[in-house]
Amino acid sequence: MSKMIPRETIDVMRNYVDVTLNNFGISCHLFVPTLASYTEFEEKDAYATPEDLEYIHYQCVVFIEWGASVYRLKKLGLYTEGMLPIVARFGNRATAVSGSEAGEVVDVDICKNSYFTIEPEYIPNNYVGAESFELVDEAIRGMHDAVIVKAFSIVPRRILGS
Numbered sequence: 001m002s003k004m005i006p007r008e009t010i011d012v013m014r015n016y017v018d019v020t021l022n023n024f025g026i027s028c029h030l031f032v033p034t035l036a037s038y039t040e041f042e043e044k045d046a047y048a049t050p051e052d053l054e055y056i057h058y059q060c061v062v063f064i065e066w067g068a069s070v071y072r073l074k075k076l077g078l079y080t081e082g083m084l085p086i087v088a089r090f091g092n093r094a095t096a097v098s099g100s101e102a103g104e105v106v107d108v109d110i111c112k113n114s115y116f117t118i119e120p121e122y123i124p125n126n127y128v129g130a131e132s133f134e135l136v137d138e139a140i141r142g143m144h145d146a147v148i149v150k151a152f153s154i155v156p157r158r159i160l161g162s
Contacts, residue, residue: 030090057098
C-alpha cells in the first residue's frame with residue numbers, strides 16, 4: 001500500500017497554507033527565472049552571472065522567519081555552521097505582473113536563484129540597506145512537505161537590478 005497523500009488532500013492543505021500566509025505574511029514582489037534562461041544559466045556553471053537570468057515578475061505574500069533556531073533549521077533539513085540563515089515560506093499561487101498571464105492568479109514554481117523585494121519597514125535593523133533577498137537553498141526536502149509549502153533559506157541579494 002502506498003503512503004502517498006491523495007491529491008485532494010494536498011489541494012486542501014495548500015489552500016490552508018495560502019490562507020495562513022495571506023493573514024500573517026508580507027506582501028512582496030517575486031522574480032522567478034524563466035525556464036530557458038535558468039537552463040542556460042546552469043549550463044554555464046562557474047561562468048554564469050546573475051545578469052544571465054531573465055525573470056518573470058509576480059506579486060505574492062511571503063512569511064519570513066528572521067531568527068530561526070538551530071533546532072528549527074535541522075527540522076527543515078538545513079545544517080549550518082556559524083551564521084544562521086533566514087527562512088522564507090511562500091504560497092502556491094501568485095499574481096503575475098509580467099509575462100503572458102499578467103494580471104491573473106497562477107500557480108508559481110519557485111526555484112533557487114529567484115529573488116524577492118519587500119518594503120524596508122518589515123526588515124530588521126541588522127539588514128539595513130537590503131530590500132532584495134535571494135533564495136539560495138530549499139529548506140524542506142521531504143516530498144510531502146515540499147508539495148504543500150515552498151520554504152527556502154534566503155540571503156540579502158548582492159547585486160542591484162529589478
